[in-house]
Amino acid sequence: MKRLKSLLIAGLLQVAALSAAHAQSDLERIKSEGVLKIGTEGTYAPFTYHDTSGALVGFDVELGREVAKRMGVKAEFLEGKWDGLIAGLDARRYDAVINQVGITEARKAKYDFSEPYIASRAVLIVRGDNESIKSFADLKGKKSAQSLTSNFGKLAEASGAQLVGTDGFDQSIQLVLNGRADATLNDSLTFLDFKKQKPNANVKVVATEDKASHSGIIVRKGETALVAAINQALEAIKGDGTYSKISLKYFGADVSK
Known part of the structure; x- marks a missing residue:
C-alpha cells in the first residue's frame, strides 16, 4: 500500500513538473x-x-x-x-x-x-523573348512556376495560371529559363538580386503588383x-x-x- 502511495505521489509530481514546464513561456x-x-x-x-x-x-x-x-x-x-x-x-x-x-x-x-x-512587391517574370505575357491577366491558362503555398502561388492561381510546383525561387526561375514554365510570380527584391548576380540571364519583369506586401x-x-x-x-x-x-x-x- 505504501509503495502504491509513493508511486502515485511520484506520478503526480511528474505531471506537475511537466505542467510547469509547459506553462513556461x-x-x-x-x-x-x-x-x-x-x-x-x-x-x-x-x-x-x-x-x-x-x-x-x-x-x-x-x-x-x-x-x-x-x-x-x-x-x-x-x-x-x-x-x-x-x-x-x-x-x-x-x-x-x-x-x-x-x-x-x-x-x-x-x-x-x-x-x-x-x-516588397510581387513581380511577374518571363523569358526575355516572351511577348505573349505582359500583365497578370495574361497568366490565364499559362504555366507559372511557384511554391504552392506561398502568397505568390496564390496570386498566380487567382490570375488563372496553372501552377507548376517548385521548392523556391531558384527552381522557379530555372523552369522559366528552360521553357518548362511560362512565368513565375516572385519577390521584386529577390529578382533584383538575381539580376545583379546574373545580369545576362534571359528573363525580364513585365508587370509589378501595385500593393506592397509586408x-x-x-x-x-x-x-x-x-x-x-x-x-x-x-x-x-x-x-x-x-x-x-x-x-x-x-x-x-x-x-x-
Whole structure:
C-alpha cells in the first residue's frame, strides 16, 4: 500500500513538473536555454541561402542573428522546405520563422507576427523573348512556376495560371529559363538580386503588383512576451543603423518601408 502511495505521489509530481514546464513561456525558455531557434529555407537568395563556402547567409539570416543578439541569446538556424516551414512551429521544431513570411489575416488567425521588418512587391517574370505575357491577366491558362503555398502561388492561381510546383525561387526561375514554365510570380527584391548576380540571364519583369506586401517574424500563437522582445530587438536594430547597413549590403536601399 505504501509503495502504491509513493508511486502515485511520484506520478503526480511528474505531471506537475511537466505542467510547469509547459506553462513556461517560449521567451522564458529561450532565455534559459540561451538559444533562439529559427526556421528558414536556406534556398531563397538574397534572404536566406548558402554562399560559395556553404555558409548560411542572407538578409533574413543576418537580421535573425541580430534579433537573437539583442535578446541576449544566440541564433540557431534550422532549414526546411517552404511548404512545411511554418508547420514546424506547430511541431515546436523552432521558436520563430524568419523567411520572408507575408503577414496575412489567415496566418494571423493561427500565429503571431512581429511588426513588419520588410516590404516588397510581387513581380511577374518571363523569358526575355516572351511577348505573349505582359500583365497578370495574361497568366490565364499559362504555366507559372511557384511554391504552392506561398502568397505568390496564390496570386498566380487567382490570375488563372496553372501552377507548376517548385521548392523556391531558384527552381522557379530555372523552369522559366528552360521553357518548362511560362512565368513565375516572385519577390521584386529577390529578382533584383538575381539580376545583379546574373545580369545576362534571359528573363525580364513585365508587370509589378501595385500593393506592397509586408513580412514579419512569425511565432506560435499567444507568445506575446516573445513578440514584444522581438519587436524591441527590431526597433533597436533599426535605431542604431544596423538595419540600414544590412539592407544596403543586400539591396542597395532601405527596404523597411
